[in-house]
Amino acid sequence: MIDRQQVNLRLERELVDSLDDLALDAHVDRTEVARRILTDGIARARMERAVRDYAAGRASAWKAARAAGVSLYEMLDAVHQAGIPYELDPEDRGGPATAGGSRRVAEPSPTYGRDATVAASGDVAQLRERFRPAVVRTLFIGESSPAGGTHFYLANSNLFRATRAAFSTALGADLVPDGESFLPWFRDRGCWLVDIADTPVNHLSDTERRVEVERGIEPLAALLRVGAPSRVVAIKRDIEDPVKRAMALANVDVPLITLPFPVRQWRPVYERGLAELVRAGAKDHSI
Numbered sequence: 001m002i003d004r005q006q007v008n009l010r011l012e013r014e015l016v017d018s019l020d021d022l023a024l025d026a027h028v029d030r031t032e033v034a035r036r037i038l039t040d041g042i043a044r045a046r047m048e049r050a051v052r053d054y055a056a057g058r059a060s061a062w063k064a065a066r067a068a069g070v071s072l073y074e075m076l077d078a079v080h081q082a083g084i085p086y087e088l089d090p091e092d093r094g095g096p097a098t099a100g101g102s103r104r105v106a107e108p109s110p111t112y113g114r115d116a117t118v119a120a121s122g123d124v125a126q127l128r129e130r131f132r133p134a135v136v137r138t139l140f141i142g143e144s145s146p147a148g149g150t151h152f153y154l155a156n157s158n159l160f161r162a163t164r165a166a167f168s169t170a171l172g173a174d175l176v177p178d179g180e181s182f183l184p185w186f187r188d189r190g191c192w193l194v195d196i197a198d199t200p201v202n203h204l205s206d207t208e209r210r211v212e213v214e215r216g217i218e219p220l221a222a223l224l225r226v227g228a229p230s231r232v233v234a235i236k237r238d239i240e241d242p243v244k245r246a247m248a249l250a251n252v253d254v255p256l257i258t259l260p261f262p263v264r265q266w267r268p269v270y271e272r273g274l275a276e277l278v279r280a281g282a283k284d285h286s287i
Contacts, residue, residue: 016030019033019034043068043069046067046068046069047068047070047078047264049067049068050064050065050067050068050075050078051064051068051078051079051082051084053067054075054079054084055079055082055084061075061076061079070264074263074264077158077263077264078263078264080146080150080157080158081146081158081202081263082202082203083146083200083202083203124145124151124153127151127153127154128153128192128193128194130153131153131183131184131186131187131192132187132192133187133188133189133190133191133192135190136190136192136227136228136229137189137190137191137229137230137231137281137286137287138189138190138191138192138229138230138231138232138233138277138281138286138287139192139194139224139227139229139231139232139233140163140191140192140193140194140233140235141193141194141195141196141220141232141233141234141235141239141243142159142193142194142195142196142235142236142239142261143195143196143197143201143202143209143213143235143236143238143239143261144195144196144197144198144199144200144201144202144212145195145199145200146200146202152193153183153193155179155180155182155183158262158263158267159193159235159261159262160182162262162267162270162271162274163186163262163274164176164178164182165271166270166271166272166273166274166275166278167182167186167274167275167278169271169275170274170275170276170278170279170282171278171279171282189287190230190286190287191287192227192229194220194223195216196213196216196217196220196239196242196243196246197209197212197213197215197216198212198215198216198219199212201213213238213239213242214242216242216246217242217245217246217249218246218249220242220243220246221246221247221249221250222250224246224247224250224252225250225251225252228252229252229254230254230286231254231255231256231257231277231286232247232252232254232255232256232257233256233257233258233259233274233277234256234257234258234259235259235260235261235262235270236259236260236261237258237260240256240258243256243258244256257273257277259273259274
C-alpha cells in the first residue's frame with residue numbers, strides 16, 4: 001500500500017481553476033492532477049540538479065544518476081542533451097577510484113572514420129547529403145544537431161539508437177542492420193533525417209531556441225518543395241507547429257506524424273509510434 005500524507009496548500013484562484021480544468025479533461029479529481037504535476041516537476045528538478053552537479057564536477061555520472069533516480073544510460077542522455085562534454089569517471093567504468101579520489105577521465109564519443117572531422121567542425125550538411133535518398137519517401141525532421149558531438153548520421157546518438165530499435169521491432173532484428181550499416185539501409189528505404197535549426201540549440205535558453213527554430217522554417221520549406229516527401233515525421237512536439245508552417249509555405253500536403261524526442265520516459269513512446277509507422281509503411285511498400 002502506498003504511504004501518502006496529507007499536505008495543505010493555499011493556492012491562487014487561477015491555479016485552482018487551472019487544476020480543475022486539467023482534472024476535467026483527464027477525468028480525475030483535482031488532487032490527482034496536483035499529485036501528477038508535483039511528481040513530474042520534482043523528477044525534472046532532480047534531473048536538472050543532477051546535471052548541474054555533474055557539469056560542475058561535484059558528482060560522477062553514476063552519482064548524478066542515483067541522485068536523479070534514473071539509470072546511468074538516461075543520465076548520459078541528459079548530459080548530451082545539455083551540451084556537456086561526455087566524460088566517464090573510473091567508477092562509472094566499474095573500476096576502482098584513484099587513491100586521491102575519483103579522477104574524471106575523458107572518453108570521446110564514438111565516431112566513424114572521416115565523419116568524425118565533419119561532426120567536430122559542426123558542418124553536418126555534407127554528412128546528411130551522403131545519406132540522402134534518391135527519392136525521399138519519409139522525411140524525419142529533428143530540432144537540431146546535438147551540441148555534445150553525437151549525431152544520428154554518426155550512428156552514435158540517442159536518436160539513432162531509438163530509431164534503429166523501432167525499425168527492428170517493426171521488421172525483425174534479423175532484417176535490420178545494426179551500427180553504421182543501418183545508415184545506408186535507412187537511406188535505401190527512402191528515409192532521410194534533417195533538422196529545422198541550422199545549429200545546435202540544446203544548450204540555449206528557451207527564447208533563443210525558439211528564435212533558431214523560427215529561422216529554419218523558410219529553409220525547411222525550400223527543402224520540402226524539392227524533396228517532395230510522401231510523409232513527414234516531426235521529432236519533438238515543440239517543433240510540430242513550425243514544421244506545419246514550413247509545409248504550408250511549401251504547399252506540401254502530406255501526412256505529418258509527430259513523435260516525442262526519445263529521451264528518458266519518452267523513448268518507449270517514440271519507439272512504439274515509429275514502429276507502428278514502419279509496419280504500415282512495410283505493408284504499402286512505402287518504407
